[in-house]
Amino acid sequence: MKFWLNLISGAFFTPALWAAPAPLNQELAYRLVESLTVEVGPRIAGSEADRRAVQWAVTNLRQLGYDKVWTEEFEMPGWTRGQAKLDVVSPFAQPFVLTSLGGSVGTPVDGITAAVVMFDSIEALEKADSAAVKGKIVFINKPMTKDKSGSFYGQVVAARSRGAVEAAKLGAVAIVIRSVGTSNNRFAHTGTMKYDETITKIPAVAISVPDAQNLAKMLKLSPKVELKLQMDNQLQKASSHNVIAEITGTEKPDEIVLISGHLDSWDQGTGALDDGAGVALAMATGALIKQKATPKRTIRVVLYGNEEGGLLGARAYAAKHHNELAKHVLAAESDFGAGPIWQIESRFGDKALPFAKELQQKLAHLNIALGGNTTYGGPDVSVLAQAGVPVVALSQDGTDYFDYHHTPNDTLDKIDPDSLKQNLQAWLIMTETVANSSVNLRH
Amino acid sequence: MKFWLNLISGAFFTPALWAAPAPLNQELAYRLVESLTVEVGPRIAGSEADRRAVQWAVTNLRQLGYDKVWTEEFEMPGWTRGQAKLDVVSPFAQPFVLTSLGGSVGTPVDGITAAVVMFDSIEALEKADSAAVKGKIVFINKPMTKDKSGSFYGQVVAARSRGAVEAAKLGAVAIVIRSVGTSNNRFAHTGTMKYDETITKIPAVAISVPDAQNLAKMLKLSPKVELKLQMDNQLQKASSHNVIAEITGTEKPDEIVLISGHLDSWDQGTGALDDGAGVALAMATGALIKQKATPKRTIRVVLYGNEEGGLLGARAYAAKHHNELAKHVLAAESDFGAGPIWQIESRFGDKALPFAKELQQKLAHLNIALGGNTTYGGPDVSVLAQAGVPVVALSQDGTDYFDYHHTPNDTLDKIDPDSLKQNLQAWLIMTETVANSSVNLRH
Numbered sequence: 037m038k039f040w041l042n043l044i045s046g047a048f049f050t051p052a053l054w055a056a057p058a059p060l061n062q063e064l065a066y067r068l069v070e071s072l073t074v075e076v077g078p079r080i081a082g083s084e085a086d087r088r089a090v091q092w093a094v095t096n097l098r099q100l101g102y103d104k105v106w107t108e109e110f111e112m113p114g115w116t117r118g119q120a121k122l123d124v125v126s127p128f129a130q131p132f133v134l135t136s137l138g139g140s141v142g143t144p145v146d147g148i149t150a151a152v153v154m155f156d157s158i159e160a161l162e163k164a165d166s167a168a169v170k171g172k173i174v175f176i177n178k179p180m181t182k183d184k185s186g187s188f189y190g191q192v193v194a195a196r197s198r199g200a201v202e203a204a205k206l207g208a209v210a211i212v213i214r215s216v217g218t219s220n221n222r223f224a225h226t227g228t229m230k231y232d233e234t235i236t237k238i239p240a241v242a243i244s245v246p247d248a249q250n251l252a253k254m255l256k257l258s259p260k261v262e263l264k265l266q267m268d269n270q271l272q273k274a275s276s277h278n279v280i281a282e283i284t285g286t287e288k289p290d291e292i293v294l295i296s297g298h299l300d301s302w303d304q305g306t307g308a309l310d311d312g313a314g315v316a317l318a319m320a321t322g323a324l325i326k327q328k329a330t331p332k333r334t335i336r337v338v339l340y341g342n343e344e345g346g347l348l349g350a351r352a353y354a355a356k357h358h359n360e361l362a363k364h365v366l367a368a369e370s371d372f373g374a375g376p377i378w379q380i381e382s383r384f385g386d387k388a389l390p391f392a393k394e395l396q397q398k399l400a401h402l403n404i405a406l407g408g409n410t411t412y413g414g415p416d417v418s419v420l421a422q423a424g425v426p427v428v429a430l431s432q433d434g435t436d437y438f439d440y441h442h443t444p445n446d447t448l449d450k451i452d453p454d455s456l457k458q459n460l461q462a463w464l465i466m467t468e469t470v471a472n473s474s475v476n477l478r479h
Numbered sequence: 480m481k482f483w484l485n486l487i488s489g490a491f492f493t494p495a496l497w498a499a500p501a502p503l504n505q506e507l508a509y510r511l512v513e514s515l516t517v518e519v520g521p522r523i524a525g526s527e528a529d530r531r532a533v534q535w536a537v538t539n540l541r542q543l544g545y546d547k548v549w550t551e552e553f554e555m556p557g558w559t560r561g562q563a564k565l566d567v568v569s570p571f572a573q574p575f576v577l578t579s580l581g582g583s584v585g586t587p588v589d590g591i592t593a594a595v596v597m598f599d600s601i602e603a604l605e606k607a608d609s610a611a612v613k614g615k616i617v618f619i620n621k622p623m624t625k626d627k628s629g630s631f632y633g634q635v636v637a638a639r640s641r642g643a644v645e646a647a648k649l650g651a652v653a654i655v656i657r658s659v660g661t662s663n664n665r666f667a668h669t670g671t672m673k674y675d676e677t678i679t680k681i682p683a684v685a686i687s688v689p690d691a692q693n694l695a696k697m698l699k700l701s702p703k704v705e706l707k708l709q710m711d712n713q714l715q716k717a718s719s720h721n722v723i724a725e726i727t728g729t730e731k732p733d734e735i736v737l738i739s740g741h742l743d744s745w746d747q748g749t750g751a752l753d754d755g756a757g758v759a760l761a762m763a764t765g766a767l768i769k770q771k772a773t774p775k776r777t778i779r780v781v782l783y784g785n786e787e788g789g790l791l792g793a794r795a796y797a798a799k800h801h802n803e804l805a806k807h808v809l810a811a812e813s814d815f816g817a818g819p820i821w822q823i824e825s826r827f828g829d830k831a832l833p834f835a836k837e838l839q840q841k842l843a844h845l846n847i848a849l850g851g852n853t854t855y856g857g858p859d860v861s862v863l864a865q866a867g868v869p870v871v872a873l874s875q876d877g878t879d880y881f882d883y884h885h886t887p888n889d890t891l892d893k894i895d896p897d898s899l900k901q902n903l904q905a906w907l908i909m910t911e912t913v914a915n916s917s918v919n920l921r922h
Contacts, residue, residue, distance in 0.1 A: 077574075084572075448692070
């Protein structure tokens with residue numbers, strides 16, 4: 037009990053029943069993500085479940101043999117999802133499957149009822165005349181295409197992140213977007229959205245792809261489709277934690293090889309793909325390397341808090357460890373599901389490019405090719421990359437990732453254990469190689 | 480307005496905006512199911528949406544050129560789904576995706592909190608000692624296997640239909656079943672359940688397959704898993720309607736070839752596969768045959784009300800038309816989604832078996848084989864088959880049917896328009912052949 041009180045400033049944790057430690061073998065990453073999703077489940081940043089996830093991570097990292105395990109608290113805006121309901125009022129009364137976007141305000145208790153105006157994209161909305169939008173609910177109906185690297189996400193996600201601001205500028209009373217996802221399954225994809233403090237804050241939700249198709253068909257049949265939205269989210273101050281663990285290097289303990297994932301998840305699924313898999317891979321990698329032999333450099337596992345709310349844990353880490361960043365030899369993150377790794381990308385200094393090739397050659401038997409030298413390494417470590425830390429990305433095949441991402445359907449059964457084993461092998465090779473070398477990867 | 484008041488006794492309908500009539504071509508079935516799912520959507524029997532569906536059907540059948548269109552009201556127990564919430568309380572607090580089973584009672588306002596006891600099947604539950612069940616929530620975790628004909632449904636569905644009775648007999652306070660479905664998508668499958676008036680009525684819900692897997696894993700880790708169920712369903716008296724339309728035969732107008740589907744759907748999806756497709760096929764078949772030439776026998780389209788609650792419309796039809804059943808030459812129904820038809824099955828008198836072969840030969844170019852002579856023809860027409868009416872089944876490939884059936888995911892996008900065209904061709908050939916023959920299909 038004392039342990040918890042000491043470790044996590046200001047927080048008090050009830051000891052939970054956690055499963056027995058997972059054995060240190062090639063199943064380890066799967067066992068860890070299984071444990072996290074079963075024993076903790078969804079863990080939105082700032083929630084009681086998030087605190088249990090931190091407790092779970094600390095306990096497991098200690099059991100896995102890490103030399104040091106600690107947490108770093110940071111303040112953040114908290115957001116709690118309430119009930120949400122979206123109905124077609126007329127002419128074709130029926131309910132839609134929706135989800136609030138993360139951070140959205142709620143509606144008045146009686147809801148908001150208004151006619152819909154549809155746009156194909158946020159760019160089309162931005163060009164619209166306010167007379168066409170004022171007093172209406174904006175609907176952005178932009179589909180997303182699948183590919184291995186998820187490259188279409190960036191084109192579609194703007195409607196989610198800044199749609200509410202653009203719609204409100206033109207006088208809209210709410211915004212409904214087609215889910216930023218690639219599946220026709222009737223799930224709505226959540227994800228963070230932002231307000232501009234100078235623009236009226238309007239509620240923002242996503243509807244599932246079948247509902248978006250349905251609404252578009254309604255708008256073809258009828259000049260006026262009225263929707264009613266009721267939603268009661270809560271905003272409050274909160275805090276979360278980064279969880280950090282180290283295998284202390286034998287020869288150069290101050291040189292840090294940082295491997296990471298993010299511990300928080302959206303509240304709809306159990307956060308298996310996003311990012312239980314990444315958390316499990318980072319945790320397993322350090323433990324299995326230590327089991328074999330403690331490396332020369334320090335391996336630091338960082339499990340970021342609140343990635344989903346906008347990389348808040350990553351920013352807190354970068355701020356707190358500012359003076360130490362020059363000693364970060366490399367940073368890497370797994371946060372794109374659990375598909376097979378097919379490519380290694382880097383962001384190294386030119387002189388270190390042969391080392392990227394060397395890494396790839398060690399990974400070639402896992403069917404991993406050499407990619408370019410322009411990666412930012414993943415959402416959280418992009419903050420470190422911007423601060424000059426060299427990064428590597430072990431790029432997963434994400435063809436199906438956006439079928440599940442940010443929906444209730446992100447559950448353990450969507451992870452292929454064999455694929456996760458391949459991931460773990462690649463992480464072990466990459467991390468061990470860097471941690472036992474004296475290479476300088478900087479510009 | 481007068482039209483509606485006359486047609487449907489005791490009911491008053493507001494005229495709705497329906498889309499323009501669908502053109503009489505091979506797209507007709509798809510256009511009709513599209514119209515039903517977009518313009519009406521979910522339509523649980525006895526609801527306001529059910530009444531709109533009846534209105535939609537009457538309007539469309541008239542527009543399609545049927546000679547007679549009418550409705551037949553019947554009384555039934557009504558059921559309204561309220562809110563439902565199922566949470567793991569301890570030791571691994573997290574929410575589950577659930578759905579109430581149709582007809583289930585609710586819980587007290589504060590919910591029911593109890594430990595879980597898991598069984599592999601209803602048969603295992605039936606053999607259990609009441610000491611192991613008393614005061615607990617029973618969890619039946621039986622998976623369902625996929626196949627073309629959905630033959631595993633019957634093995635699994637008993638947990639849904641009579642699980643609450645068997646669990647209550649042993650003193651359980653609620654029952655949770657693994658969804659009767661074949662998909663790992665995180666949807667819970669609803670469906671009707673029954674009580675025994677002599678046994679305590681306990682609430683009955685289904686959880687999604689991933690949640691069932693999760694709960695089973697929790698039970699491996701912990702000797703005691705507590706759940707809390709809160710649910711506020713309502714039971715009330717209600718009525719629904721069968722919608723009936725005829726193309727009157729030129730030579731033998733009193734001889735009836737009955738083709739059918741059911742108009743009601745569960746409230747979670749938009750009822751595209753179950754059974755918008757069947758409704759659309761029956762409606763399109765009569766209309767397209769008449770467009771070509773009015774047949775010798777009468778083609779009667781029956782769109783049953785309340786199939787989902789236990790074939791209530793079908794029983795009402797059989798009772799009301801009791802004296803006319805001897806003149807029902809044939810009855811057939813489409814109620815297994817919209818997959819390609821691969822087989823024709825019959826339930827004819829022995830002397831009529833060559834006619835089954837003759838039908839199959841006319842369907843052979845659509846890749847339809849000849850099946851056996853033991854079919855009951857489909858859920859609703861099984862009531863007629865039991866009363867001696869010859870039946871035919873145009874069997875669809877239902878491999879994926881139970882991925883969507885009774886879930887929120889039963890939406891229009893799950894129908895392949897080309898497959899529905901193949902279905903329509905088969906229905907046209909079969910129906911036209913029987914309606915223009917003088918064959919006697921009885922024993």
